[in-house]
Amino acid sequence: xxxxxxxxxxxxxxxxxxxxxxxxxxxxxxxxxxxxxxxxxxxxxxxxxxxxxxxxxxxxxxxxxxxxxxxxxxxxxxxxxxxxxxxxxxxxxxxxxxxxxxxxxxxxxxxxxxxxxxxxxxxxxxxxxxxxxxxxxxxxxxxxxxxxxxxxxxxxxxxxxxxxxxxxxxxxxxxxxxxxxxxxxxxxxxxxxxxxxxxxxxxxxxxxxxxxxxxxxxxxxxxxxxxxxxxxxxxxxxxxxxxxxxxxxxxxxxxxxxxxxxxxxxxxxxxxxxxxxxxxxxxxxxxxxxxxxxxxxxxxxxxxxxx
Amino acid sequence: xxxxxxxxxxxxxxxxxxxxxxxxxxxxxxxxxxxxxxxxxxxxxxxxxxxxxxxxxxxxxxxxxxxxxxxxxxxxxxxxxxxxxxxxxxxxxxxxxxxxxxxxxxxxxxxxxxxxxxxxxxxxxxxxxxxxxxxxxxxxxxxxxxxxxxxxxxxxxxxxxxxxxxxxxxxxxxxxxxxxxxxxxxxxxxxxxxxxxxxxxxxxxxxxxxxxxxxxxxxxxxxxxxxxxxxxxxxxxx
Numbered sequence: 001x002x003x004x005x006x007x008x009x010x011x012x013x014x015x016x017x018x019x020x021x022x023x024x025x026x027x028x029x030x031x032x033x034x035x036x037x038x039x040x041x042x043x044x045x046x047x048x049x050x051x052x053x054x055x056x057x058x059x060x061x062x063x064x065x066x067x068x069x070x071x072x073x074x075x076x077x078x079x080x081x082x083x084x085x086x087x088x089x090x091x092x093x094x095x096x097x098x099x100x101x102x103x104x105x106x107x108x109x110x111x112x113x114x115x116x117x118x119x120x121x122x123x124x125x126x127x128x129x130x131x132x133x134x135x136x137x138x139x140x141x142x143x144x145x146x147x148x149x150x151x152x153x154x155x156x157x158x159x160x161x162x163x164x165x166x167x168x169x170x171x172x173x174x175x176x177x178x179x180x181x182x183x184x185x186x187x188x189x190x191x192x193x194x195x196x197x198x199x200x201x202x203x204x205x206x207x208x209x210x211x212x213x214x215x216x217x218x219x220x221x222x223x224x225x226x227x228x229x230x231x232x233x234x235x236x237x238x239x240x241x242x243x244x245x246x247x248x249x250x251x252x253x254x255x256x257x258x259x260x261x262x263x264x265x266x267x268x269x270x271x272x273x274x275x276x277x278x279x280x281x282x283x284x285x286x287x288x289x290x291x292x293x294x295x296x297x298x299x300x301x302x303x304x305x306x307x
Numbered sequence: 308x309x310x311x312x313x314x315x316x317x318x319x320x321x322x323x324x325x326x327x328x329x330x331x332x333x334x335x336x337x338x339x340x341x342x343x344x345x346x347x348x349x350x351x352x353x354x355x356x357x358x359x360x361x362x363x364x365x366x367x368x369x370x371x372x373x374x375x376x377x378x379x380x381x382x383x384x385x386x387x388x389x390x391x392x393x394x395x396x397x398x399x400x401x402x403x404x405x406x407x408x409x410x411x412x413x414x415x416x417x418x419x420x421x422x423x424x425x426x427x428x429x430x431x432x433x434x435x436x437x438x439x440x441x442x443x444x445x446x447x448x449x450x451x452x453x454x455x456x457x458x459x460x461x462x463x464x465x466x467x468x469x470x471x472x473x474x475x476x477x478x479x480x481x482x483x484x485x486x487x488x489x490x491x492x493x494x495x496x497x498x499x500x501x502x503x504x505x506x507x508x509x510x511x512x513x514x515x516x517x518x519x520x521x522x523x524x525x526x527x528x529x530x531x532x533x534x535x536x537x538x539x540x541x542x543x544x545x
Contacts, residue, residue: 186379
Protein backbone atom coordinates (compact mmCIF):
# COMPACT_ATOMS: atom_id res chain seq x y z
CA UNK A 1 0.00 0.00 0.00
CA UNK A 2 1.25 3.42 -0.93
CA UNK A 3 1.39 5.43 2.29
CA UNK A 4 1.74 8.79 0.60
CA UNK A 5 -1.26 8.32 -1.67
CA UNK A 6 -3.29 6.82 1.14
CA UNK A 7 -2.59 9.73 3.45
CA UNK A 8 -3.30 12.17 0.65
CA UNK A 9 -6.73 10.62 0.15
CA UNK A 10 -7.43 10.61 3.87
CA UNK A 11 -6.27 14.21 4.07
CA UNK A 12 -8.46 15.32 1.20
CA UNK A 13 -11.49 13.72 2.82
CA UNK A 14 -10.79 15.23 6.21
CA UNK A 15 -9.89 18.53 4.57
CA UNK A 16 -13.11 18.78 2.63
CA UNK A 17 -15.04 18.46 5.90
CA UNK A 18 -12.83 21.14 7.50
CA UNK A 19 -13.52 23.29 4.47
CA UNK A 20 -17.29 22.97 4.85
CA UNK A 21 -17.07 24.03 8.47
CA UNK A 22 -14.46 26.73 7.78
CA UNK A 23 -16.88 28.35 5.31
CA UNK A 24 -19.22 29.18 8.18
CA UNK A 25 -16.47 30.94 10.11
CA UNK A 26 -15.29 32.87 7.11
CA UNK A 27 -18.73 33.96 5.88
CA UNK A 28 -19.80 35.27 9.26
CA UNK A 29 -16.44 36.99 9.74
CA UNK A 30 -16.67 38.51 6.25
CA UNK A 31 -20.00 40.12 7.01
CA UNK A 32 -19.86 40.88 10.74
CA UNK A 33 -16.15 40.90 11.53
CA UNK A 34 -17.00 38.37 14.24
CA UNK A 35 -15.32 35.04 14.97
CA UNK A 36 -18.33 32.91 15.74
CA UNK A 37 -16.71 30.56 18.23
CA UNK A 38 -20.03 28.75 18.65
CA UNK A 39 -19.73 27.44 15.09
CA UNK A 40 -17.87 24.30 16.13
CA UNK A 41 -20.68 23.52 18.58
CA UNK A 42 -23.25 24.02 15.84
CA UNK A 43 -21.35 21.35 13.90
CA UNK A 44 -21.53 19.08 16.94
CA UNK A 45 -25.27 19.70 17.35
CA UNK A 46 -25.68 18.82 13.66
CA UNK A 47 -23.94 15.49 14.19
CA UNK A 48 -25.97 14.82 17.34
CA UNK A 49 -29.32 15.65 15.73
CA UNK A 50 -28.53 13.54 12.67
CA UNK A 51 -27.47 10.61 14.83
CA UNK A 52 -30.51 10.90 17.08
CA UNK A 53 -32.88 10.71 14.11
CA UNK A 54 -30.90 7.98 12.35
CA UNK A 55 -30.64 5.86 15.50
CA UNK A 56 -34.35 6.31 16.09
CA UNK A 57 -35.27 5.22 12.56
CA UNK A 58 -32.79 2.34 12.36
CA UNK A 59 -34.68 -0.92 12.29
CA UNK A 60 -37.78 0.68 10.82
CA UNK A 61 -39.06 -0.37 7.41
CA UNK A 62 -37.64 2.75 5.75
CA UNK A 63 -34.91 2.27 3.15
CA UNK A 64 -31.43 3.18 4.40
CA UNK A 65 -30.92 6.24 2.14
CA UNK A 66 -34.20 7.68 3.40
CA UNK A 67 -33.11 7.19 7.01
CA UNK A 68 -29.77 8.89 6.37
CA UNK A 69 -31.43 11.73 4.48
CA UNK A 70 -33.96 12.23 7.27
CA UNK A 71 -31.09 12.55 9.74
CA UNK A 72 -29.23 14.97 7.51
CA UNK A 73 -32.26 17.16 6.82
CA UNK A 74 -33.16 17.30 10.52
CA UNK A 75 -29.60 18.39 11.26
CA UNK A 76 -29.74 21.10 8.59
CA UNK A 77 -33.10 22.41 9.79
CA UNK A 78 -32.09 22.28 13.45
CA UNK A 79 -28.73 23.97 12.93
CA UNK A 80 -30.22 26.68 10.69
CA UNK A 81 -32.77 27.49 13.37
CA UNK A 82 -30.05 27.44 16.01
CA UNK A 83 -27.78 29.71 13.96
CA UNK A 84 -30.63 32.19 13.44
CA UNK A 85 -31.51 32.12 17.11
CA UNK A 86 -27.93 32.71 18.23
CA UNK A 87 -27.51 35.61 15.82
CA UNK A 88 -30.78 37.15 16.93
CA UNK A 89 -30.40 36.91 20.69
CA UNK A 90 -26.65 36.84 21.24
CA UNK A 91 -24.93 38.77 18.43
CA UNK A 92 -27.41 41.29 17.04
CA UNK A 93 -27.81 43.22 20.30
CA UNK A 94 -24.01 43.58 20.37
CA UNK A 95 -23.52 44.59 16.75
CA UNK A 96 -22.29 48.06 17.60
CA UNK A 97 -20.53 47.07 20.80
CA UNK A 98 -16.72 46.92 21.03
CA UNK A 99 -15.40 43.86 19.23
CA UNK A 100 -14.39 42.03 22.37
CA UNK A 101 -17.99 41.82 23.64
CA UNK A 102 -19.42 39.64 20.82
CA UNK A 103 -16.26 37.53 20.86
CA UNK A 104 -16.68 36.68 24.54
CA UNK A 105 -20.38 36.17 23.96
CA UNK A 106 -19.52 33.67 21.20
CA UNK A 107 -17.37 31.71 23.63
CA UNK A 108 -20.22 31.81 26.13
CA UNK A 109 -22.70 30.53 23.57
CA UNK A 110 -20.28 27.76 22.72
CA UNK A 111 -20.06 26.65 26.37
CA UNK A 112 -23.85 26.77 26.71
CA UNK A 113 -24.34 24.59 23.62
CA UNK A 114 -21.72 22.10 24.80
CA UNK A 115 -23.37 21.70 28.16
CA UNK A 116 -26.82 21.56 26.64
CA UNK A 117 -25.67 18.73 24.38
CA UNK A 118 -24.15 16.94 27.35
CA UNK A 119 -27.43 17.21 29.29
CA UNK A 120 -29.48 15.96 26.33
CA UNK A 121 -27.24 13.25 24.91
CA UNK A 122 -24.97 12.41 27.82
CA UNK A 123 -21.20 12.17 28.14
CA UNK A 124 -20.73 8.91 26.31
CA UNK A 125 -19.72 8.48 22.70
CA UNK A 126 -22.69 7.88 20.43
CA UNK A 127 -22.01 5.46 17.63
CA UNK A 128 -23.26 5.73 14.10
CA UNK A 129 -25.66 2.84 13.33
CA UNK A 130 -24.19 0.36 10.82
CA UNK A 131 -26.12 1.64 7.82
CA UNK A 132 -23.27 2.94 5.72
CA UNK A 133 -21.80 1.09 2.74
CA UNK A 134 -18.62 -0.75 3.73
CA UNK A 135 -17.07 -1.12 0.28
CA UNK A 136 -13.93 0.54 -1.06
CA UNK A 137 -12.19 1.01 -4.36
CA UNK A 138 -8.53 0.66 -5.15
CA UNK A 139 -6.79 3.85 -6.34
CA UNK A 140 -3.25 3.01 -7.49
CA UNK A 141 -2.62 0.90 -4.41
CA UNK A 142 -4.45 3.15 -1.95
CA UNK A 143 -7.87 2.56 -0.56
CA UNK A 144 -10.79 4.95 -1.11
CA UNK A 145 -13.79 3.83 0.91
CA UNK A 146 -17.37 4.42 -0.18
CA UNK A 147 -17.91 6.78 2.75
CA UNK A 148 -14.82 8.76 1.78
CA UNK A 149 -16.07 8.97 -1.79
CA UNK A 150 -19.47 10.22 -0.61
CA UNK A 151 -17.79 12.86 1.57
CA UNK A 152 -15.58 14.05 -1.29
CA UNK A 153 -18.44 14.30 -3.78
CA UNK A 154 -20.85 15.95 -1.33
CA UNK A 155 -18.40 18.59 -0.19
CA UNK A 156 -17.12 19.32 -3.70
CA UNK A 157 -20.70 19.84 -4.89
CA UNK A 158 -21.59 22.05 -1.93
CA UNK A 159 -18.50 24.20 -2.42
CA UNK A 160 -19.25 24.63 -6.12
CA UNK A 161 -22.83 25.63 -5.35
CA UNK A 162 -21.79 28.07 -2.65
CA UNK A 163 -19.11 29.62 -4.83
CA UNK A 164 -21.57 30.25 -7.68
CA UNK A 165 -24.19 31.49 -5.24
CA UNK A 166 -21.81 34.10 -3.84
CA UNK A 167 -20.25 35.09 -7.15
CA UNK A 168 -23.09 34.93 -9.63
CA UNK A 169 -26.45 35.50 -7.98
CA UNK A 170 -28.11 38.72 -6.80
CA UNK A 171 -28.17 37.31 -3.26
CA UNK A 172 -24.42 36.68 -3.41
CA UNK A 173 -23.87 40.20 -4.70
CA UNK A 174 -25.89 41.58 -1.82
CA UNK A 175 -23.86 39.47 0.60
CA UNK A 176 -20.58 40.80 -0.75
CA UNK A 177 -21.94 44.35 -0.74
CA UNK A 178 -23.08 44.00 2.87
CA UNK A 179 -19.71 42.54 3.83
CA UNK A 180 -18.03 45.61 2.35
CA UNK A 181 -20.35 48.17 3.89
CA UNK A 182 -23.69 47.45 5.57
CA UNK A 183 -24.36 51.21 5.51
CA UNK A 184 -23.99 51.52 1.74
CA UNK A 185 -25.89 48.28 1.20
CA UNK A 186 -28.76 49.85 3.12
CA UNK A 187 -28.80 52.77 0.68
CA UNK A 188 -29.33 50.23 -2.13
CA UNK A 189 -32.40 48.98 -0.28
CA UNK A 190 -30.65 45.87 1.00
CA UNK A 191 -31.83 44.80 4.45
CA UNK A 192 -28.52 43.97 6.14
CA UNK A 193 -30.26 42.03 8.91
CA UNK A 194 -31.83 39.72 6.36
CA UNK A 195 -28.51 39.18 4.60
CA UNK A 196 -26.83 38.44 7.92
CA UNK A 197 -29.60 35.98 8.79
CA UNK A 198 -29.19 34.23 5.43
CA UNK A 199 -25.44 34.04 6.05
CA UNK A 200 -26.00 32.33 9.39
CA UNK A 201 -28.45 29.89 7.81
CA UNK A 202 -26.01 28.96 5.04
CA UNK A 203 -23.05 28.66 7.42
CA UNK A 204 -25.02 26.60 9.94
CA UNK A 205 -26.38 24.30 7.21
CA UNK A 206 -22.86 23.63 5.99
CA UNK A 207 -21.80 22.97 9.58
CA UNK A 208 -24.70 20.52 9.98
CA UNK A 209 -23.65 18.66 6.85
CA UNK A 210 -20.03 18.73 8.03
CA UNK A 211 -21.05 17.34 11.42
CA UNK A 212 -23.06 14.59 9.77
CA UNK A 213 -20.20 13.65 7.45
CA UNK A 214 -17.61 13.65 10.21
CA UNK A 215 -19.71 11.41 12.43
CA UNK A 216 -20.30 9.10 9.47
CA UNK A 217 -16.55 9.05 8.79
CA UNK A 218 -15.41 8.28 12.33
CA UNK A 219 -18.57 6.31 13.12
CA UNK A 220 -19.31 8.31 16.28
CA UNK A 221 -20.28 11.62 17.80
CA UNK A 222 -19.65 13.21 21.16
CA UNK A 223 -20.80 16.38 22.93
CA UNK A 224 -17.22 17.67 23.00
CA UNK A 225 -16.36 16.96 19.35
CA UNK A 226 -17.24 20.50 18.26
CA UNK A 227 -14.39 22.05 20.18
CA UNK A 228 -11.47 20.49 18.31
CA UNK A 229 -13.34 20.35 15.01
CA UNK A 230 -14.27 24.01 15.32
CA UNK A 231 -10.74 25.03 16.25
CA UNK A 232 -9.33 23.18 13.25
CA UNK A 233 -11.89 24.63 10.86
CA UNK A 234 -11.12 28.06 12.29
CA UNK A 235 -7.41 27.43 11.67
CA UNK A 236 -8.31 26.43 8.11
CA UNK A 237 -10.25 29.66 7.62
CA UNK A 238 -7.30 31.70 8.93
CA UNK A 239 -4.89 29.72 6.76
CA UNK A 240 -6.92 30.55 3.65
CA UNK A 241 -7.49 34.15 4.69
CA UNK A 242 -10.45 34.74 6.99
CA UNK A 243 -13.32 36.43 5.19
CA UNK A 244 -12.33 34.86 1.89
CA UNK A 245 -14.63 32.06 0.75
CA UNK A 246 -12.29 30.35 -1.67
CA UNK A 247 -9.59 30.77 0.97
CA UNK A 248 -11.65 28.74 3.45
CA UNK A 249 -12.01 25.96 0.89
CA UNK A 250 -8.30 25.95 0.09
CA UNK A 251 -7.34 26.27 3.76
CA UNK A 252 -9.56 23.35 4.74
CA UNK A 253 -8.16 21.04 2.08
CA UNK A 254 -4.57 22.02 2.82
CA UNK A 255 -5.00 21.60 6.55
CA UNK A 256 -6.52 18.15 6.10
CA UNK A 257 -3.67 17.08 3.85
CA UNK A 258 -0.97 18.52 6.13
CA UNK A 259 -2.52 16.80 9.10
CA UNK A 260 -2.80 13.43 7.37
CA UNK A 261 0.65 13.48 5.87
CA UNK A 262 2.05 14.68 9.17
CA UNK A 263 0.34 11.91 11.07
CA UNK A 264 1.47 9.37 8.49
CA UNK A 265 5.12 10.35 8.51
CA UNK A 266 5.79 11.65 12.00
CA UNK A 267 6.42 8.11 13.32
CA UNK A 268 9.05 7.05 10.78
CA UNK A 269 10.65 10.51 10.75
CA UNK A 270 11.12 10.66 14.51
CA UNK A 271 12.00 6.96 14.77
CA UNK A 272 8.88 6.29 16.74
CA UNK A 273 9.36 9.08 19.28
CA UNK A 274 6.09 10.68 18.21
CA UNK A 275 3.19 8.72 16.79
CA UNK A 276 0.10 9.52 14.74
CA UNK A 277 -1.64 10.51 17.97
CA UNK A 278 0.12 13.82 17.46
CA UNK A 279 -2.10 14.40 14.43
CA UNK A 280 -4.00 17.25 16.10
CA UNK A 281 -0.83 19.23 16.73
CA UNK A 282 -0.27 19.98 13.06
CA UNK A 283 -3.36 22.17 12.69
CA UNK A 284 -2.06 24.46 15.40
CA UNK A 285 1.49 24.52 14.04
CA UNK A 286 -0.04 25.64 10.77
CA UNK A 287 -2.16 28.26 12.55
CA UNK A 288 0.84 29.66 14.42
CA UNK A 289 3.04 29.59 11.33
CA UNK A 290 0.53 31.41 9.15
CA UNK A 291 -0.09 34.03 11.82
CA UNK A 292 3.65 34.71 11.93
CA UNK A 293 4.47 34.52 8.23
CA UNK A 294 1.33 35.75 6.50
CA UNK A 295 -1.33 36.92 8.97
CA UNK A 296 -3.77 37.81 6.17
CA UNK A 297 -3.82 34.16 5.06
CA UNK A 298 -3.03 32.60 1.70
CA UNK A 299 -5.81 34.27 -0.30
CA UNK A 300 -6.60 37.06 2.14
CA UNK A 301 -6.04 40.69 1.45
CA UNK A 302 -4.34 42.91 3.93
CA UNK A 303 -6.85 44.47 6.26
CA UNK A 304 -6.13 47.93 4.90
CA UNK A 305 -7.69 46.95 1.56
CA UNK A 306 -10.76 45.53 3.19
CA UNK A 307 -11.82 48.69 4.93
CA UNK B 308 -49.78 67.39 -4.83
CA UNK B 309 -47.92 66.07 -1.81
CA UNK B 310 -44.26 66.97 -1.40
CA UNK B 311 -41.84 64.17 -2.20
CA UNK B 312 -39.89 65.37 0.81
CA UNK B 313 -41.15 67.34 3.74
CA UNK B 314 -38.91 67.97 6.70
CA UNK B 315 -40.27 69.57 9.82
CA UNK B 316 -37.97 70.86 12.59
CA UNK B 317 -35.34 68.18 12.12
CA UNK B 318 -32.29 68.14 14.39
CA UNK B 319 -29.20 65.96 14.37
CA UNK B 320 -26.79 65.65 17.30
CA UNK B 321 -23.35 64.14 17.51
CA UNK B 322 -22.85 63.90 21.22
CA UNK B 323 -22.97 67.53 22.34
CA UNK B 324 -22.52 68.91 18.84
CA UNK B 325 -25.79 70.16 17.41
CA UNK B 326 -25.07 69.60 13.69
CA UNK B 327 -28.57 70.28 12.37
CA UNK B 328 -30.97 72.53 14.32
CA UNK B 329 -34.71 72.58 13.68
CA UNK B 330 -34.42 72.55 9.92
CA UNK B 331 -37.60 72.57 7.86
CA UNK B 332 -37.72 72.30 4.10
CA UNK B 333 -39.68 70.63 1.37
CA UNK B 334 -39.21 69.41 -2.18
CA UNK B 335 -42.04 68.89 -4.66
CA UNK B 336 -42.11 66.07 -7.24
CA UNK B 337 -39.92 66.88 -10.25
CA UNK B 338 -38.38 69.88 -8.50
CA UNK B 339 -34.67 70.61 -8.29
CA UNK B 340 -33.67 72.15 -5.02
CA UNK B 341 -30.21 72.97 -3.83
CA UNK B 342 -28.81 73.36 -0.38
CA UNK B 343 -25.72 75.52 -0.17
CA UNK B 344 -23.52 76.44 2.72
CA UNK B 345 -19.99 76.35 4.00
CA UNK B 346 -18.11 73.29 5.10
CA UNK B 347 -19.52 72.03 8.40
CA UNK B 348 -22.86 73.81 8.03
CA UNK B 349 -24.70 70.50 8.54
CA UNK B 350 -25.67 69.79 4.93
CA UNK B 351 -24.27 66.26 4.83
CA UNK B 352 -25.75 65.43 8.23
CA UNK B 353 -29.14 66.54 6.98
CA UNK B 354 -28.96 64.36 3.85
CA UNK B 355 -27.76 61.38 5.87
CA UNK B 356 -30.60 61.87 8.32
CA UNK B 357 -33.13 61.92 5.47
CA UNK B 358 -31.66 58.70 4.03
CA UNK B 359 -31.83 56.95 7.40
CA UNK B 360 -28.09 56.79 8.02
CA UNK B 361 -28.21 59.09 11.04
CA UNK B 362 -30.72 59.28 13.87
CA UNK B 363 -32.58 62.58 13.88
CA UNK B 364 -35.36 64.18 15.87
CA UNK B 365 -38.26 65.95 14.21
CA UNK B 366 -40.52 64.77 11.45
CA UNK B 367 -39.65 63.65 7.93
CA UNK B 368 -42.21 62.50 5.42
CA UNK B 369 -42.29 61.57 1.77
CA UNK B 370 -45.46 61.60 -0.31
CA UNK B 371 -47.52 61.63 2.88
CA UNK B 372 -45.69 58.69 4.51
CA UNK B 373 -43.60 59.22 7.62
CA UNK B 374 -40.04 58.10 6.99
CA UNK B 375 -38.34 59.46 10.08
CA UNK B 376 -36.85 56.74 12.32
CA UNK B 377 -37.00 54.16 9.53
CA UNK B 378 -33.92 52.13 8.57
CA UNK B 379 -32.09 53.12 5.39
CA UNK B 380 -33.29 50.18 3.33
CA UNK B 381 -36.92 51.03 3.97
CA UNK B 382 -36.38 54.65 3.03
CA UNK B 383 -34.71 53.47 -0.17
CA UNK B 384 -37.78 51.37 -0.93
CA UNK B 385 -39.86 54.58 -0.69
CA UNK B 386 -38.06 55.84 -3.79
CA UNK B 387 -35.39 57.93 -2.09
CA UNK B 388 -31.82 57.41 -3.27
CA UNK B 389 -28.76 59.02 -1.75
CA UNK B 390 -25.45 59.43 -3.53
CA UNK B 391 -23.37 59.94 -0.40
CA UNK B 392 -20.42 62.20 0.15
CA UNK B 393 -17.32 60.44 -1.17
CA UNK B 394 -19.49 58.57 -3.72
CA UNK B 395 -20.05 55.41 -1.74
CA UNK B 396 -19.32 52.87 -4.42
CA UNK B 397 -18.51 49.25 -3.56
CA UNK B 398 -14.83 49.39 -4.37
CA UNK B 399 -14.19 45.65 -4.33
CA UNK B 400 -17.12 44.89 -6.61
CA UNK B 401 -17.08 45.32 -10.36
CA UNK B 402 -18.58 48.30 -12.13
CA UNK B 403 -21.37 46.08 -13.49
CA UNK B 404 -22.08 44.65 -10.02
CA UNK B 405 -22.32 48.14 -8.58
CA UNK B 406 -24.95 49.01 -11.15
CA UNK B 407 -26.82 45.77 -10.56
CA UNK B 408 -26.91 46.52 -6.84
CA UNK B 409 -28.48 49.89 -7.61
CA UNK B 410 -31.42 47.99 -9.06
CA UNK B 411 -31.69 45.64 -6.04
CA UNK B 412 -35.25 46.72 -5.25
CA UNK B 413 -36.51 46.35 -8.82
CA UNK B 414 -38.25 43.19 -9.89
CA UNK B 415 -38.29 43.89 -13.66
CA UNK B 416 -35.09 42.03 -14.48
CA UNK B 417 -35.34 42.52 -18.23
CA UNK B 418 -35.74 46.28 -18.15
CA UNK B 419 -32.96 46.55 -15.55
CA UNK B 420 -30.66 44.85 -18.03
CA UNK B 421 -31.91 47.22 -20.71
CA UNK B 422 -31.26 50.25 -18.49
CA UNK B 423 -27.75 49.02 -17.66
CA UNK B 424 -27.00 48.57 -21.36
CA UNK B 425 -28.21 52.11 -21.99
CA UNK B 426 -25.84 53.43 -19.29
CA UNK B 427 -22.96 51.56 -20.94
CA UNK B 428 -23.95 53.01 -24.34
CA UNK B 429 -24.03 56.53 -22.93
CA UNK B 430 -20.82 56.24 -20.90
CA UNK B 431 -18.26 54.19 -22.83
CA UNK B 432 -15.73 54.71 -20.02
CA UNK B 433 -17.92 52.70 -17.68
CA UNK B 434 -18.59 50.11 -20.38
CA UNK B 435 -14.88 49.52 -20.95
CA UNK B 436 -14.33 48.94 -17.26
CA UNK B 437 -17.50 46.99 -16.54
CA UNK B 438 -15.66 43.90 -15.25
CA UNK B 439 -13.02 45.84 -13.30
CA UNK B 440 -13.20 46.62 -9.63
CA UNK B 441 -15.00 49.91 -9.21
CA UNK B 442 -12.23 51.07 -6.87
CA UNK B 443 -9.91 51.26 -9.87
CA UNK B 444 -12.00 53.96 -11.56
CA UNK B 445 -10.94 57.60 -11.41
CA UNK B 446 -12.77 59.87 -8.97
CA UNK B 447 -14.96 61.32 -11.69
CA UNK B 448 -15.83 57.92 -13.09
CA UNK B 449 -16.71 56.73 -9.59
CA UNK B 450 -19.03 59.71 -9.18
CA UNK B 451 -20.63 58.98 -12.53
CA UNK B 452 -21.07 55.35 -11.51
CA UNK B 453 -22.56 56.31 -8.14
CA UNK B 454 -25.12 58.61 -9.78
CA UNK B 455 -26.09 56.14 -12.49
CA UNK B 456 -26.36 53.41 -9.86
CA UNK B 457 -28.71 55.58 -7.81
CA UNK B 458 -30.81 56.38 -10.91
CA UNK B 459 -31.14 52.65 -11.67
CA UNK B 460 -33.30 52.34 -8.57
CA UNK B 461 -35.79 54.63 -10.40
CA UNK B 462 -36.06 56.91 -7.38
CA UNK B 463 -38.56 59.74 -7.10
CA UNK B 464 -36.12 61.75 -5.03
CA UNK B 465 -32.39 61.81 -5.60
CA UNK B 466 -30.22 63.19 -2.81
CA UNK B 467 -26.82 64.28 -4.09
CA UNK B 468 -24.04 65.10 -1.66
CA UNK B 469 -21.29 67.24 -3.19
CA UNK B 470 -21.08 65.50 -6.58
CA UNK B 471 -18.37 67.93 -7.72
CA UNK B 472 -16.11 67.37 -4.71
CA UNK B 473 -12.52 66.70 -5.68
CA UNK B 474 -13.24 66.68 -9.40
CA UNK B 475 -11.60 68.62 -12.21
CA UNK B 476 -13.94 71.22 -13.80
CA UNK B 477 -14.23 69.17 -16.99
CA UNK B 478 -15.39 66.12 -15.03
CA UNK B 479 -17.79 68.26 -13.02
CA UNK B 480 -19.33 69.32 -16.34
CA UNK B 481 -19.73 65.70 -17.39
CA UNK B 482 -21.44 64.88 -14.10
CA UNK B 483 -23.84 67.82 -14.28
CA UNK B 484 -24.58 67.13 -17.94
CA UNK B 485 -25.46 63.56 -17.02
CA UNK B 486 -27.87 64.93 -14.42
CA UNK B 487 -29.42 67.33 -16.95
CA UNK B 488 -29.86 64.48 -19.40
CA UNK B 489 -31.46 61.96 -17.05
CA UNK B 490 -34.82 61.00 -18.46
CA UNK B 491 -37.16 60.85 -15.50
CA UNK B 492 -39.34 63.98 -15.69
CA UNK B 493 -40.85 63.37 -12.24
CA UNK B 494 -37.53 62.90 -10.49
CA UNK B 495 -36.95 65.46 -7.78
CA UNK B 496 -33.38 66.30 -6.83
CA UNK B 497 -32.06 67.73 -3.58
CA UNK B 498 -28.51 68.80 -4.26
CA UNK B 499 -25.93 69.69 -1.65
CA UNK B 500 -22.99 71.69 -2.97
CA UNK B 501 -20.25 73.91 -1.69
CA UNK B 502 -19.92 75.31 -5.19
CA UNK B 503 -22.86 77.69 -4.84
CA UNK B 504 -22.93 79.14 -8.33
CA UNK B 505 -22.94 75.67 -9.84
CA UNK B 506 -25.71 74.55 -7.50
CA UNK B 507 -27.88 77.63 -8.03
CA UNK B 508 -27.60 77.31 -11.80
CA UNK B 509 -28.73 73.70 -11.52
CA UNK B 510 -31.55 74.12 -8.99
CA UNK B 511 -34.80 76.05 -9.34
CA UNK B 512 -34.88 76.90 -5.67
CA UNK B 513 -32.33 76.98 -2.96
CA UNK B 514 -31.79 76.98 0.77
CA UNK B 515 -28.76 78.46 2.48
CA UNK B 516 -27.55 76.64 5.54
CA UNK B 517 -25.27 78.11 8.20
CA UNK B 518 -24.09 76.35 11.38
CA UNK B 519 -26.96 73.91 11.39
CA UNK B 520 -29.77 76.31 10.48
CA UNK B 521 -31.52 77.41 7.30
CA UNK B 522 -30.84 81.14 7.12
CA UNK B 523 -32.16 82.02 3.70
CA UNK B 524 -34.40 80.52 1.05
CA UNK B 525 -35.78 81.54 -2.31
CA UNK B 526 -35.67 80.98 -6.03
CA UNK B 527 -32.24 80.40 -7.45
CA UNK B 528 -32.46 83.72 -9.28
CA UNK B 529 -33.23 85.61 -6.10
CA UNK B 530 -30.44 83.90 -4.24
CA UNK B 531 -27.98 84.59 -7.04
CA UNK B 532 -28.90 88.26 -6.85
CA UNK B 533 -28.86 88.40 -3.07
CA UNK B 534 -25.91 90.51 -1.89
CA UNK B 535 -25.41 88.37 1.22
CA UNK B 536 -25.22 85.20 -0.86
CA UNK B 537 -22.95 86.91 -3.34
CA UNK B 538 -20.62 88.02 -0.59
CA UNK B 539 -20.52 84.77 1.33
CA UNK B 540 -20.76 82.11 -1.37
CA UNK B 541 -20.23 83.56 -4.83
CA UNK B 542 -17.12 85.59 -4.15
CA UNK B 543 -18.54 88.77 -5.75
CA UNK B 544 -17.75 91.11 -2.89
CA UNK B 545 -14.03 91.32 -3.46
